[in-house]
Amino acid sequence: xxxxxxxxxxxxxxxxxxxxxxxxxxxxxxxxxxxxxxxxxxxxxxxxxxxxxxxxxxxxxxxxxxxxxxxxxxxxxxxxxxxxxxxxxxxxxxxxxxxxxxxxxxxxxxxxxxxxxxxxxxxxxxxxxxxxxxxxxxxxxxxxxxxxxxxxxxxxxxxxxxxxxxxxxxxxxxxxxxxxxxxxxxxxxxxxxxxxxxxxxxxxxxxxxxxxxxxxxxxxxxxxxxxxxxxxxxxxxxxxxxxxxxxxxxxxxxxxxxxxxxxxxxxxxxxxxxxxxxxxxxxxxxxxxxxxxxxxxxxxxxxxxxxxxxxxxxxxxxxxxxxxxxxxxxxxxxxxxxxx
Numbered sequence: 001x002x003x004x005x006x007x008x009x010x011x012x013x014x015x016x017x018x019x020x021x022x023x024x025x026x027x028x029x030x031x032x033x034x035x036x037x038x039x040x041x042x043x044x045x046x047x048x049x050x051x052x053x054x055x056x057x058x059x060x061x062x063x064x065x066x067x068x069x070x071x072x073x074x075x076x077x078x079x080x081x082x083x084x085x086x087x088x089x090x091x092x093x094x095x096x097x098x099x100x101x102x103x104x105x106x107x108x109x110x111x112x113x114x115x116x117x118x119x120x121x122x123x124x125x126x127x128x129x130x131x132x133x134x135x136x137x138x139x140x141x142x143x144x145x146x147x148x149x150x151x152x153x154x155x156x157x158x159x160x161x162x163x164x165x166x167x168x169x170x171x172x173x174x175x176x177x178x179x180x181x182x183x184x185x186x187x188x189x190x191x192x193x194x195x196x197x198x199x200x201x202x203x204x205x206x207x208x209x210x211x212x213x214x215x216x217x218x219x220x221x222x223x224x225x226x227x228x229x230x231x232x233x234x235x236x237x238x239x240x241x242x243x244x245x246x247x248x249x250x251x252x253x254x255x256x257x258x259x260x261x262x263x264x265x266x267x268x269x270x271x272x273x274x275x276x277x278x279x280x281x282x283x284x285x286x287x288x289x290x291x292x293x294x295x296x297x298x299x300x301x302x303x304x305x306x307x308x309x310x311x312x313x314x315x316x317x318x319x320x321x322x323x324x325x326x327x328x329x330x331x332x333x334x335x336x337x338x339x340x
Contacts, residue, residue: 002340003120004321008055011045012322013119018058021116021124023071028127030085033139034315034337035118036062037328038147039174039241040264045325047266052114060338061087061111063118064133064143074127082133084298085118087111087147088288089129103154103288119321121340131294134302140315141308144175144335145297149306150289151262152179153297155237156187159286160260164188166234169225170209171249173200175311175335176262177239182207182306189235192228194221197331207307215248222251232257241265247272255279262286311335 001020004013023029041059043049051057063085067077077083087110090097094106111117111125133142155176156162168184170177173195184191185208193204194213201212211228215221226232232254238246241263250259250271259281276283289297300306314336316324324336 001121002318003058004060004318004338005056006044006051006059012325013059015319015321018120020122023069023074023124025072026074026126026128027071027124028067028074028077028130029069029122029124030063030065030083030130031068031122032063032118032120032340033065034063034143034339035060036144036146036148036175037321037324037336037338038062039328041112041325042329043264043266046329049266051112052110053116057112058116058118058120059112060117060119061113062143062146062148062337063111063123064139064146066139067130068122070127077127077130077132082137082139083130084133084142084146084294085111085123085125086129086131086150086291086294089125090291100290102292103290119318119338121318129291131291131298134298137298137302140337140339141312142298142301143337144311145294145301145308147288148175148311148335149179149301149308150294150297151286152176152239153183153293154289155260155262155286156180156183157293159284160184160235160237160258162187162189162235166190167192167229169194169233169236169249169252171236171238171245172240172263173197173204173334174239174331178204178207178311178334179306180237180239180262181209185209186300186305192225192233194225200334203310203334207310222248225252229254231255234258235260237262239263243267243269250281250283253281256281258282258284260284260286312337315339
C-alpha cells in the first residue's frame, strides 16, 4: 500500500510502498477514506517535536473509513461498516480512565505518534476503539471529527464549561477554533472570534460568532475585547498554541474568568501570576476528547446542528500530502484532508 512516511529531520513526507498491515487479535483493519491534517503534524516536521515512536513512522491521526478486515475475536464491527478512528486510543484501565478522564489516559497511544498513523491506504487499530458513523455522514468530511471537532467539543463543554449567556473569546479560527466557535454558540454563548485572516473571521460569523476582531488590523485585541464586553469575557480559549497569543487571550478575561489553553505550545509562556491571584482567574489546559463523547458529537454532525462541511476546505490525494502541509503552514485552509 501507499503511505506518507516521516523520517527524522525531514520537512516533508515521503510516499512509500509499505506492507498492508494485518489485524492482530482484537484489531480491525480500516480502509482509509480520508485523513485530516493537523498542526501537530507540523510540530514534528517544522519544530523538532519528537514522535514517541522513533521514525520512520507514518503520520496522520484524523481518519475515517470502512472496516476492511477483522482480527480474531472481533464482534463489535463488521466488514464494510463506516467508522471513525479516534486520534488517541485509551487503555480503559488506568486511574484516569476509570475516573472519567480518559482523554488524558496514562497509557494513551496516538496515531502517527506512538503508532503508525493513517496517511496511508489502510490502518490497524483495536476494534473496540472504533466509532460507527451515523448513516448519511460522509466519511471524508467526518475524518476531522477524530481530532479537530472533538477536541473543541471537550474544550468548550468540559473544560471551559460554557453556559448560556456567557461571553467567550476564541483566539484562532482554524479547524479547532472554528469548531469551538460552533460549540460555544450552540451552548448559548456570545462568541467573539479573533484571527488574522478576514476570510476566516467571515466564516466564524457564518458558523455562530456574534462578533469578530481582526488581530492583524487591531494591535491590541485584548483591549478591544474588554471594551466590547465591559471588562472582559467570561471565558477565553486559545486554539493556536502561540506563546505570544496565550498572554493576549489571558488579558481578555475578566475578573473571576477562565482561560482555556487548547493549542499546544512547545515554548515557555509568560503569564502574570499576580493578576491571576488577585483577580481569582483560572488557567486550565484541554487535551483531546473522551471516547464516550464521540457518538454525541457525531450525532450533532449528522443532524446538521454542527456544520461539518464548511471546515473541510481542501482535499488532496495522498501523493500530494506535502502540498496540503504547505497550505496548512501558510494558513490557506481551515482543514485539509488527504484521500488515499
